[in-house]
Amino acid sequence: MSTKQEQQEARTTVEEVAPGALRMQLPIAIPGLRHVNMYCFPDARGATVIDPGLPDDASWAAVKQRLREADLEVRHVHTVLVTHSHPDHFGGAARFRAEAGARVIAHETFSVFGEHLHLAEPEVSVENLEPRAVVPRSAEELAAAPSGMHIPWGGDGPATGDRDRKQWERIRSSARTGLTPPVTHVVRHGDMVQLGGRPFRVVHSPGHTGDHICFYDPEAGTLLAGDHVLPSITPHISGLNSLSDPLQAFFDSLDRIVELGVLQRCLPAHGDVFDDVPGRIEAIKRHHRERLNKLVEISRKLGPATVTDYSHALFSERAWGIMAESETYAHLEHLRLLGRAESQRRDDGQLLYVS
Ligand SMILES: [Zn+2]
Numbered sequence: 200m201s202t203k204q205e206q207q208e209a210r211t212t213v214e215e216v217a218p219g220a221l222r223m224q225l226p227i228a229i230p231g232l233r234h235v236n237m238y239c240f241p242d243a244r245g246a247t248v249i250d251p252g253l254p255d256d257a258s259w260a261a262v263k264q265r266l267r268e269a270d271l272e273v274r275h276v277h278t279v280l281v282t283h284s285h286p287d288h289f290g291g292a293a294r295f296r297a298e299a300g301a302r303v304i305a306h307e308t309f310s311v312f313g314e315h316l317h318l319a320e321p322e323v324s325v326e327n328l329e330p331r332a333v334v335p336r337s338a339e340e341l342a343a344a345p346s347g348m349h350i351p352w353g354g355d356g357p358a359t360g361d362r363d364r365k366q367w368e369r370i371r372s373s374a375r376t377g378l379t380p381p382v383t384h385v386v387r388h389g390d391m392v393q394l395g396g397r398p399f400r401v402v403h404s405p406g407h408t409g410d411h412i413c414f415y416d417p418e419a420g421t422l423l424a425g426d427h428v429l430p431s432i433t434p435h436i437s438g439l440n441s442l443s444d445p446l447q448a449f450f451d452s453l454d455r456i457v458e459l460g461v462l463q464r465c466l467p468a469h470g471d472v473f474d475d476v477p478g479r480i481e482a483i484k485r486h487h488r489e490r491l492n493k494l495v496e497i498s499r500k501l502g503p504a505t506v507t508d509y510s511h512a513l514f515s516e517r518a519w520g521i522m523a524e525s526e527t528y529a530h531l532e533h534l535r536l537l538g539r540a541e542s543q544r545r546d547d548g549q550l551l552y553v554s
């Protein structure tokens with residue numbers, strides 16, 4: 200079986216992959232992914248980094264080694280940008296904040312397990328290119344925040360075995376023990392940020408998560424894509440976020456990228472740099488259209504069935520679990536909102552879908 204680009208081990212070399220952009224690959228070990236690309240933009244004051252890996256020691260050791268390759272140290276990093284609220288992207292942010300006093304910037308809706316940010320100055324003008332400051336939440340507020348997550352398709356958590364349940368509990372408890380990154384400033388769609396002295400436009404791109412952002416350099420045609428557009432896998436579309444139709448949001452956000460203008464080069468968060476951005480976007484949309492049609496076919500065989508049943512018919516057994524169910528739910532909801540499926544809640548709380 201061939202290994203996907205996203206599953207290759209992190210390279211130790213640092214490479215300039217677009218004007219001003221150094222790629223630094225960090226090791227991560229989560230299902231289907233073996234590295235994350237941290238991009239570094241040196242400037243006269245030091246450097247900005249984007250998506251600094253998992254919060255573990257292996258990622259952090261690699262961060263320091265890669266910076267040294269570029270004659271930089273942790274203390275030189277004045278700004279950390281985070282494309283979205285997944286730990287392989289925001290993990291190193293807390294250490295850059297603690298060790299270098301770096302600003303940590305994310306989208307204004309950035310939220311880890313429902314913990315939203317507080318804005319200090321929500322109406323700062325865009326012209327000054329300064330992201331808005333955030334007031335950190337107090338310990339009392341965090342303690343009062345609702346714990347756990349509602350499973351909209353029924354039940355009160357993963358219902359597919361102990362392995363999932365343990366993973367779920369671990370995620371829930373880690374969210375309460377400091378995994379949440381210390382975001383100090385937020386941005387909105389259309390804002391500009393300076394990366395290595397070059398102006399990049401913030402592009403809100405909900406779908407993979409509600410708070411996902413990309414960064415676009417109109418002069419060079421460079422797109423920092425995060426997990427929105429990946430070279431050889433399709434990003435996970437979760438039904439467990441605040442979006443009412445995550446798949447439609449994802450399609451709209453893909454169109455938003457094509458409409459940006461000249462796209463010379465895509466710098467994804469996983470896998471290699473690539474150039475044919477519109478071609479890759481079309482392939483990702485095609486994949487999801489095929490999945491939607493497959494679900495309609497499955498419905499013909501199963502009749503009214505639960506999200507778990509659909510996910511078992513759609514995914515191979517080794518992928519079964521909360522991620523597969525969440526993505527299946529997002530697709531079924533999209534069909535329902537298009538009028539191509541109907542849902543009904545059973546007495547035990549489980550949603551039944553039929554096309
Ligand atoms: Zn992600």
Ligand SMILES: [Zn+2]
Pocket residue numbers: 285287288426468469
């Ligand atoms: Zn990722």
